[in-house]
Amino acid sequence: MGGQSPIVLRRRLERTLQLATRYIPFPSTCCSTDPYDSVQERESEMQHDEVVWQIINQGFCSFKTKIARERTFCQNPYNVTGLCLRSACPLANSLYATIREEEGVCYLFIKTTERAHSPKNLWEKIQLPANYTKALEIVSKHLEYFPKYLVHRNKQRLTKIHQMLIRMRRLKLKEK
Numbered sequence: 001m002g003g004q005s006p007i008v009l010r011r012r013l014e015r016t017l018q019l020a021t022r023y024i025p026f027p028s029t030c031c032s033t034d035p036y037d038s039v040q041e042r043e044s045e046m047q048h049d050e051v052v053w054q055i056i057n058q059g060f061c062s063f064k065t066k067i068a069r070e071r072t073f074c075q076n077p078y079n080v081t082g083l084c085l086r087s088a089c090p091l092a093n094s095l096y097a098t099i100r101e102e103e104g105v106c107y108l109f110i111k112t113t114e115r116a117h118s119p120k121n122l123w124e125k126i127q128l129p130a131n132y133t134k135a136l137e138i139v140s141k142h143l144e145y146f147p148k149y150l151v152h153r154n155k156q157r158l159t160k161i162h163q164m165l166i167r168m169r170r171l172k173l174k175e176k
Contacts, residue, residue: 053086057086079098098157108125108142110143
């Protein structure tokens, strides 16, 4: 984290503190530390996300592609799964993260709701190290308060991209 500016670090700390203080359970409620134990809790908190999903699902979405009758796919580059699902839609989730590869380097993209007024700056871009285990640790640390489904899918995506990069390097060495 040595190469990051103090402003980025301060914003990340403020966001973490905000999330941590927001989800402290009261003694009369469940003693779980996970802020999103169920889908109903998350949806009741984020009603705007549900409205966006209803519009996308029942109306028009430019990323939606239907190939088969049962499956609907999403072509949004930030989608974690590639499927058009409520839990995997980057447009309908204010708390969202994904992993992408750009020119041989993996990046963790985290959607920050404070920047929703500026679509250009909506995604915080965090470079992941080439070491797989260190990259997994960073993903786990940054996605600590995210839904378990999203954390799991991002780790799967990191694994897939990391294996793809290894294959690309091997092919490049064989050509020489």
